[in-house]
Amino acid sequence: MLILPGWLIVASDTPPRQGWGLRVTASRVTDVGPADALIAAYPDEDQMNASESICLPGFVNTHVHLYGVLAHGIDVHQPPDGFASFLEEYWWPQIEDVLDQPMIEAATDWVCSEMLRSGTTTFFDILEAPHAIPDVLLVEKQIVEKRGLRGLLSFEATERAGAQIAQDGLRENVELISACDTDGLVSGLMSYHTTFTCSGEFIRQAFGLAADLGVLTHAHANESHFEAEWCQTTYGRSTFEYYDDLGVAGPEFLASQCVQLSEADRTIIADRGIRVSHMPLSNCEVGGGIAPISELLDAGVTLGLGSDGYINDFYEVMRGAFLLAKARRLDPGVMPATTVLNLATEGGARALGLAKVGRLDIGWSADLQLVDATFPTPLTEHNIFDQLVLWRSHRDVSDVMVAGRWRVRRGEVLDADLDQMRARTHEEANRLWSH
Numbered sequence: 028m029l030i031l032p033g034w035l036i037v038a039s040d041t042p043p044r045q046g047w048g049l050r051v052t053a054s055r056v057t058d059v060g061p062a063d064a065l066i067a068a069y070p071d072e073d074q075m076n077a078s079e080s081i082c083l084p085g086f087v088n089t090h091v092h093l094y095g096v097l098a099h100g101i102d103v104h105q106p107p108d109g110f111a112s113f114l115e116e117y118w119w120p121q122i123e124d125v126l127d128q129p130m131i132e133a134a135t136d137w138v139c140s141e142m143l144r145s146g147t148t149t150f151f152d153i154l155e156a157p158h159a160i161p162d163v164l165l166v167e168k169q170i171v172e173k174r175g176l177r178g179l180l181s182f183e184a185t186e187r188a189g190a191q192i193a194q195d196g197l198r199e200n201v202e203l204i205s206a207c208d209t210d211g212l213v214s215g216l217m218s219y220h221t222t223f224t225c226s227g228e229f230i231r232q233a234f235g236l237a238a239d240l241g242v243l244t245h246a247h248a249n250e251s252h253f254e255a256e257w258c259q260t261t262y263g264r265s266t267f268e269y270y271d272d273l274g275v276a277g278p279e280f281l282a283s284q285c286v287q288l289s290e291a292d293r294t295i296i297a298d299r300g301i302r303v304s305h306m307p308l309s310n311c312e313v314g315g316g317i318a319p320i321s322e323l324l325d326a327g328v329t330l331g332l333g334s335d336g337y338i339n340d341f342y343e344v345m346r347g348a349f350l351l352a353k354a355r356r357l358d359p360g361v362m363p364a365t366t367v368l369n370l371a372t373e374g375g376a377r378a379l380g381l382a383k384v385g386r387l388d389i390g391w392s393a394d395l396q397l398v399d400a401t402f403p404t405p406l407t408e409h410n411i412f413d414q415l416v417l418w419r420s421h422r423d424v425s426d427v428m429v430a431g432r433w434r435v436r437r438g439e440v441l442d443a444d445l446d447q448m449r450a451r452t453h454e455e456a457n458r459l460w461s462h
């Protein structure tokens with residue numbers, strides 16, 4: 028089919044084109060050009076006219092916790108006064124240790140729909156629910172396949188809940204990865220929690236299993252000062268110096284958060300090619316700080332954006348990345364909208380190791396969104412990235428396609444009974460909250 032929007036954004040590093048469209052065949056973009064030329068070249072193709080819309084790549088959320096939605100608005104028993112107490116007195120006992128499969132099932136279905144509705148077509152989920160294994164990732168896989176997103180799933184193995192559960196967590200990842208078709212939309216990554224919940228031996232085991240399976244390994248790293256200080260006290264070196272000594276610092280490592288980094292940490296991340304996922308909004312939530320993202324980008328680090336399961340509307344996540352970097356550096360010139368959009372699309376796909384995802388060039392996956400192009404001020408080639416990043420939200424997304432299939436049309440998630448899904452999530456949240 029031909030998709031003929033008012034404006035086409037192929038990628039953040041190419042000029043926006045007014046009156047251009049693209050051709051989609053099966054799951055891929057097969058031509059890009061002026062609408063007239065496309066209609067002349069393919070007169071028999073179905074046409075979707077969207078002259079009041081901007082067509083751009085779908086978002087890539089490089090870090091989400093689907094179950095996180097169940098904690099939205101929860102009454103925290105013991106308000107945390109630091110990062111360690113956030114985990115030890117709230118997040119672990121009140122959320123992660125209580126989660127079971129029906130809760131995760133409901134949250135997965137709801138958040139997949141919520142992400143689709145806000146233009147997200149690809150995500151990486153990290154599930155930490157020590158008492159919900161085995162086979163909880165297979166439950167997630169079925170739901171993600173039904174919703175039709177491109178999903179990378181993982182179970183965050185941790186030794187904090189005991190050696191057996193830790194090993195079961197690694198096995199959960201291995202089994203999911205082995206169960207995924209190479210050409211399917213769902214795949215898996217290896218994942219463990221942090222240096223303060225996993226031993227060096229366990230971390231090496233995780234990386235070893237991932238290497239055998241040919242996948243990346245993910246961990247949370249230095250989300251606040253806590254882990255940096257813990258590594259210094261326990262191992263006499265910084266977190267990434269420790270990782271370097273373990274022999275796991277390399278391009279197979281996807282490190283999320285990376286908020287509080289020493290000079291040595293930044294150098295190791297850049298020199299070893301470690302990939303980074305940046306969560307501007309949730310870093311604020313836990314009092315972690317503001318990550319040195321513009322510095323990491325200047326050093327050539329492969330980087331994507333994530334919601335952390337906190338605020339999943341990717342337009343809000345982009346605004347967080349855009350504004351917080353400027354405030355941190357006291358410089359309105361850092362982190363322009365083009366950079367932010369790159370991180371939200373192609374940059375994120377690269378951070379997750381995905382090929383041909385995140386651009387709308389010929390041969391790339393047809394993962395796209397149509398966004399309302401009617402602004403109160405003129406839309407031009409020079410301001411379109413700012414207009415999108417600063418003044419659009421999920422409410423402006425009308426249509427979303429993943430791998431050549433429409434998943435949202437005219438603002439409605441297809442084949443989804445949102446009222447029923449909301450009621451079910453509500454019920455599961457009540458069960459979690461009453462624990």
Ligand SMILES: [Zn+2]
Binds near residue numbers: 153335
């Ligand atoms: Zn996280």
